[in-house]
């Protein structure tokens with residue numbers, strides 16, 4: 001098992017990619033703290049892992065609230081005495097509210113930054129001392145193809161996800177000497193509840209498929225495959241890097 005004896009925190013773990021990553025981490029031997037603002041959802045997702053023989057503890061927490069983030073990390077320390085992997089996945093995509101800048105309300109911009117960028121900072125802030133203590137800590141921040149390609153109609157999302165690139169590299173640069181690795185995973189279109197409404201608009205799904213080299217959208221489990229590799233010792237010389245997982249999106 002590739003993550004035996006490891007303790008991982010996965011945020012946004014109630015559904016979608018976060019749930020798939022938590023499932024896969026547990027399957028690979030990690031003990032997983034699953035955090036999400038959806039208390040019932042994360043409870044059910046963790047119970048599912050336990051039913052399959054894995055070790056998973058749910059925490060109801062909003063990553064924009066410092067005390068709640070501190071409680072996520074404290075759960076890892078209290079339950080398992082360590083933390084090796086932080087998977088910063090929780091995020092929002094406000095497809096009906098995000099907009100080109102001239103039409104973008106300040107409140108929508110702020111909300112994007114609060115969740116997609118500052119939430120990640122808060123998780124890193126509280127987790128890094130434990131990750132360093134582990135001697136081989138790993139941070140994986142979930143960006144998007146919008147991190148580097150931008151998003152023509154969702155400027156707030158692109159700004160927040162773009163910020164993660166420089167932020168992650170800064171962490172990797174500063175803490176590498178202490179054995180901490182930090183990388184960014186940038187998914188393209190992945191079939192999850194986040195993009196369900198957006199992709200169900202007439203023609204959108206087909207247009208996305210036609211602009212993808214593999215002519216399909218991705219699955220959460222495919223992102224989990226990359227996540228488990230980057231979290232494991234197989235990726236021991238990989239840090240400060242950005243990984244697109246987008247089926248070959250034609251930009």
Ligand SMILES: NC(=O)c1ccc[n+]([C@@H]2O[C@H](COP(=O)([O-])OP(=O)(O)OC[C@H]3O[C@@H](n4cnc5c(N)ncnc54)[C@H](O)[C@@H]3O)[C@@H](O)[C@H]2O)c1
Nearest residue numbers: 012014016017036037062063090091144189190192193194
């Ligand atoms: N699905 C895609 O096509 C796609 C593409 C690029 C990037 N991403 C990114 O991948 C990550 C996972 O997305 P997904 O597709 O699984 O989305 P999803 O909406 O299915 O799941 C996101 C989860 O994060 C949780 N969450 C949101 N805000 C939170 C907060 N403040 N505190 C705690 N939990 C919170 C939600 O409750 C939900 O369970 C996100 O960061 C997203 O931006 C997704």
